[in-house]
Amino acid sequence: MADLASNLASSLSKKLGSLVSQELSLAWDVQSDLHKLENTISILKIVLLDAEDKQAKNPMLRIWLGRLKNMFYVAEDVLDEIEYEALRKQAITTYGSAMEKVCHFFCSFMALSSRLKLAHKIKDIRERLDEINVEKVQFNLTERHEEVHVNPLWREKTHSFIDPSTVIGRHGDKEEIKKSLMHPNPTRNLNIIAIVGLGGMGKTTLAKAVYNDESVVNHFQLRMWVCVSENFNVTRLVEEILKSAGGRVDKNSSNEDTLQTSLRELLKDERFLLVLDDVWNENRNKWTELRDLLNGGSHGSVIVVTTRSRKVSSVLDPIYTHSVEGLSKEECLSLFVKCAFKEGEDKLYPNLLPIADEIVKKCKGVPLAVKSLGGLLYSKVDESEWELVRGNEIWELEENEGGILPALQLSYNQLPIHLKRCFAYCVNFPKDHEIWNIDLIEQWVAHGLILQMSANKKQELEDIGDLYIKELMSICFFQDLDEQHIFRMYSFKMHDLVHDLVLSIGHEEWLEIDSENKDVASTVRHLSISSSDQQVSKFSNKLTNVRSIMYQNEPHVSSVEACISRFKSLRVLAIPDSDFENLPSSIATQFANLAAWWM
Structure with a gap:
């Protein structure tokens, strides 16, 4: 996350300027070093936005930013120690008993060596940052200042929540899949249909449209949906299938045999539809093991698999494989306009439509790219902002998966700093993980990632965090909203390509053990x-x-x-x-x- 050094610089400036740090520094004789440290960070801060924009094409600049960010982290840890000591001293002075105050006095005296070590750390950090500051001249960086923090844009209902049946350009695909679904091969008891396409093409959305179609709902006695992803563990998948069907799984008492028995009882004499979304497994033996467990359903049962890989599809031996292609230019433009403008607003700004036409060409028919960039430009009517997206140098970089990664990278690059760092933190969540808004906001608060709105000092951090989530939903970085209507709780997920993006941003600071x-x-x-x-x-x-x-x-x-x-x-x-x-x-x-x- 080297491109987030500017956010760390802002956090450090705030800490250094606080009364708590300055009051304690007087007692510890480190005020001079803290003051110099604050000046150095202020000087560095004004060139970091330019450095972050230029690092993609300059490996040395990226390394410099990484070293700088690492020192910022070290400085933040030391300042946290100082803040903690100040708060502890204040609490004991205000609320402590006489004995606690006496103990604190002697402990403080005995901890003189520890305080000297901390003072030495501050001096060392200041000197090392001075050295890094001197090196910046070689990069010809331009001074830039952060934009004033404002409330994120949000509309009551964004394209993230559009019903799958209204998705542009997929009606023909849906009908083709339904035809095979409703009239499967009569010689097979269990039929398999594969939906294949590049990431971001809308395979999952198409599968949802079929899954929720009224005629499909009425045709099958049992419907189940399981997100598979890269972990094709048969026991885990059996558990997930049972859960999707409404069954309960007791992890403390359920072994493999009992799970398989429960699955057979569930499927017995039932014509079922099972969607296995985002399958990566190419091991035929694993697939055969799972398929054999699912053979107990009634004649006409169907498994629908979505996958990026044709090799996966061939392992399944499907009765029908449906290839999801990119949307046409006209469909892409229609989708983009729907995401970028309020209803009827596009007619008020005809000058933006030619720019929109060129932007969607660069998306190469990928719906996720179109929706993300459309959401990014929502309610922006300044022609220069649209031209900035159209002419951005990110399109010239090496493309991956039909151009989807550059489009998402561009959406990320255009985010304000506070949202960049909050999004990058989501590297902590596994692919296809169901993220709860309360959990994520609490973690953002714990890391100091949520900034108080300048216009409303009394606004709760939790409410601001909720706005952050909704802003990330508006550009499709978060999707699959599931509202619980209980204590304002809801869950959401990241598309697998969005997860790839966040992993590319945060891989240096994240480790899975x-x-x-x-x-x-x-x-x-x-x-x-x-x-x-x-x-x-x-x-x-x-x-x-x-x-x-x-x-x-x-x-x-x-x-x-x-x-x-x-x-x-x-x-x-x-x-x-x-x-x-x-x-x-x-x-x-x-x-x-x-x-x-x-x-």
């Missing part, structure tokens, strides 16, 4: 853990600057305690479905400054 051996970079600050406690211990000894830990499975309490004692900069610790009765005591004794949520 699983059963495979991996090299560990010193830049890692976010951990996703889906491995054994022993593997976690092995990798944690190589890391020092971790700020987030996301467990994918419930760990042993000893593993949690080891991570807490190891990582002094930890801000978020997420453990799903935990039945821990008590939090490890080390959270209170060693991490009173830990801004994290136990989930």
Whole structure:
């Protein structure tokens, strides 16, 4: 996430300017170094926006930004220590008993060496940043200032939530698939249909349109939907199929045999439709194992598979393979106009339509690219902003998957800094993960990623975070909204290509610990853990600057305690479905400054 150094610079400037830091610095004789550090960061800050824009074509500049960002992180950790000490001192002075005040006095006296070490760290950071600052002259950077932070644009209903049946240009595709679905091969008990196409072409949306069609709903006695992704584990898929059908899966008592028995009972004498979305498995044996478990349904049952790979399709031995092609130029333009303008607004700005026509040509028929850029330009009527998208140099870079990655990269590049960093944080979530708005906002708050609106100082951070999510939905970075209507809770996902984008942005700072051996970079600050406690211990000894830990499975309490004692900069610790009765005591004794949520 080297391109987020500007956001870190803003955060550091705010911390350095706070009264808490300056009051404590007087007592520690580090005010001079803090003042110099603040000046250096202010000087660097005004060229970072230009540096971030130019780094794509300048590897040396990208390395320089990476070094600078790493020093910003180190500085932030040290300033957090100072803030914590100031708050602790204030709390003891205000609320502490006489004994606590006496103990604090002697502890402060005995901790003189620790305070001297911290002062030395500040001086070292300041000197190293001065050296980095001197090096910037070689890049000919231009001074630029951040735009004033304003409320994100949002409309009550964006294209992210359009009913699949109203999607532009896919009616013929839908009817072709329905024909095979409703009249399958009579010689087969279980029929398979494959929907194949490049990422972002709308395979999942097309499958949803078929799945929710009234005639399809009435034809099948049982319908199930499972997102497969890259983890084609048969036991996991059986669990997901049972859940989709409304069955309950007790992980504590269910083994492979009981799961398979439950599946056979569920499918017995039922004509079912099962959609397996986003399949990557090319191993025929794994597919045969799953297919054999699904053979117990009534005659005429169908499995619909969406995949990017024709090799996957050939392994399935489908009765029908439907290739999803790009939209026509006219369909793309119609979709773009629908996303970029309010109803009827396009007629008010005819000067923008020729620019829109050239933009959609660059999207090469990919709906996700069209919707993302359309959402990016929504309610913007300044011709120069549209020309900036049309003429952006990102289109000249090497294209991937039919041009979809440059289009999404451009949408990301055009985001304001605060949204860039919030989006980049989502590298912590696995592909196809269901993200809950409350969980994500709490984690953003813990990392200090949500900025107070200048126009409304009283607005809650949680409300601002909600606006951030909706803005990312408006450009299709978040989709598949599922509103619960309970305490304003809702969930959403990232398209797999959007997940690829966020991974390309944040890969240097994120590491997934699983059963495979991996090299560990010193830049890692976010951990996703889906491995054994022993593997976690092995990798944690190589890391020092971790700020987030996301467990994918419930760990042993000893593993949690080891991570807490190891990582002094930890801000978020997420453990799903935990039945821990008590939090490890080390959270209170060693991490009173830990801004994290136990989930």
